[in-house]
Amino acid sequence: MDALVIGAGPAGLMAAEALMAPGRRVVVAEAMPTPARKFLMAGKSGLNLTKAEPLPEFARGIAGGTGGCLPPDPRGYLWTAAGEFGPEAVRDWAEGLGIALFTGSTGRVFPVGMKASPLLRAWLARLRAGGVELRSCWRWVGMEGGWAFETxxxxxRVRPRVTVLALGGASWPRLGSDGAWVPMLAGAGVAVAPFxxxxxxxxxxxxxPMARVFGAAVKGVAIRAGRSLSRGxxxxxAQGIEGGGVYAVAAEMRDGAEAVVDLAxxxxxxxxxxxFAQLRGRLSLGNWLRRALSDxxxxxxxxxxxxPLPSDPAGWAARAKALPLRHAGPMGLARAISSAGGIETGALTADLELRARPGVFAAGExxxxxxxxxxxxxxxxxxxxxxxxxxxxRRLADQDAVTAL
Structure with missing residues (x-):
């Protein structure tokens, strides 16, 4: 076996695509019965592939947990040997699979059909045509004396010439990203930041009284937390607050920043x-506030x-413009869209190779x-x-070149 990719999510399948070449044997091992389950779940409400904005602006949305960009490459995660792989490259790649795309009013890019399954089918067909083998229900359990799997x-046990790990983070564990790989890599000397x-x-x-609005959408407000602002x-x-407008400021809130809501x-x-200066008359407090806020x-x-509630119009306005968002902490990993933490930057080369395990590379969450x-x-x-x-x-090509001498 020339190359082994462990994990058949987007990162693993893209690694396999970059590895496939005529005569080269590439195997993708996936613990779940089918590939890319989290990818398919994300696509159920509309697959948001990328965002149509210039690469420098796009890259500012990506935060590295242990130093950001991977030195000595100041351009960070969105740069590959073949050049940048940002929004435009993703669009070209998807369209190359025959997937028509459109850009929404906020710049988000979706397949015309919105779903992830047509793209995944086309992608898997391309990989099969390129000779990539997918092995389902192969769960990685060890790495001494070769890569050990329960099947x-x-x-x-297999011994490839190179390996790419793409096992995901620790969110949505029922879809396969359960973080079970952490003890194995930590035991091999790889520094891993907690998830x-x-x-x-x-x-x-x-x-x-809040039970009356459970399930209701909060629209037309802004949340400020630290340096972040969201108007989504x-x-x-019943459990709390969720949704894109919260997720955009979630990292700052999780890390201790106080959040305030601007209701207008x-x-x-x-x-x-x-x-708020309108006379209340005989209106109940709720009805009077509805006249002021219309929601x-x-x-x-x-x-x-x-x-405590204000007593004058200026006080009501000030409170509505900076309403403290009182919460009891973030929801857990099992309900999170994604996870922070993972293999620390210092444990990787600029090529995403594990310093403690030459010939082993890592990608994705x-x-x-x-x-x-x-x-x-x-x-x-x-x-x-x-x-x-x-x-x-490139590592395989270098090995082949040495063998040919």
């Missing part, structure tokens, strides 16, 4: 104060998080980085997969 046919949830919701201990929608649930981001304090969900949040949703996560997984696969392919 439907019993224990197996933390990323792009996750937050737990809130609601008062009983989010949802009030398009109004200045004076204009909002004038709304029962905003009213519910103001009454929940705004106590195994690496210690995080990014918001909106195309950043998937694009970076694809880019790191290609980067690791290209580096492994």
């Amino acid at each position: 439907p046919d019993g224990p197996r 933390r949830p990323a792009n996750m919701g937050f737990r809130v201990e609601w008062s009983p 929608e989010w949802v009030v649930t 981001p398009d109004l200045d304090p004076d204009a909002l104060s004038m709304r 029962p969900v905003k009213v519910a949040l103001l009454l929940e998080w705004g106590r 195994m690496l210690d980085w995080e990014a918001p949703t909106g195309g950043y996560l998937l694009t970076t997984c694809l880019a790191t997969g290609r980067r690791a696969g290209e580096a492994a392919a």
Whole structure:
């Protein structure tokens, strides 16, 4: 076997694509019965492949947990031996698979059909045509004396010339990314930063009246946390708050930044104060606030998080413009869209090769980085997969050149 890729998610499949070549035997081992389960799950509500924005701006959305970009390459995770693999490259790649794309009003790029399954089918067909073998239900269990697997046919051990690891992080474990690889790599001398949830919701201990708005979308507000600002929608649930508008500021909130909600981001304090100056008369407090805010969900949040309640229009306006977002901490890894933590930058070369294990490369959410949703996560997984696969392919070519001498 020339090359082994462990993990058949986006990063692993992209590594296999970079490795395949005529006469070269490439095997992808996947622990689950079918490949790319998390990729397919993400595509159920519309597969957001990437975001149409210039590479420098796009790259600023990607944070490295242990130093950011991988030295000595200042261009970071989105750069491969063949050049950048950012938004434009992802679009070209998908269209090369026959997938028509469109760009939404926010710059997010989707397949015209929205689903992930047509792209995955076309991708797997390309890999099969290139000679890549997919072995399902192969769970990696050890690396001494070769790569050991538990398989439907019993224990197996293989000794490839190069290996790419693309086992994912620790979010959505039921789809295969369970972090079970951490003890094995740590035992082999690879530094691994602890996993933390990323792009996750937050737990809130609601008062009983909030049950009236469980399941309701929060629209037309802004959340500020640290240096981050989000104007996306989010949802009030029985457990807390979730959704894209929360995920965009989740990393800052998780790391201790206080968050405030602006319930009327398009109004200045004076204009909002004038709304609260309307005579209440015989209206209940809730109905009076609905006249000012025009949204029962905003009213519910103001009454929940705004106590002690103000007593004058300017006070109501100030509270609505900077409403403390009171939460009880992030939801756990099992419910997070992605994870922070993983193989530390210092444990890798610029080619994503493990310093402790020459000939072994790593990609995707195994690496210690995080990014918001909106195309950043998937694009970076694809880019790191290609980067690791290209580096492994160069290693094979160098070995072949030496053998030919």
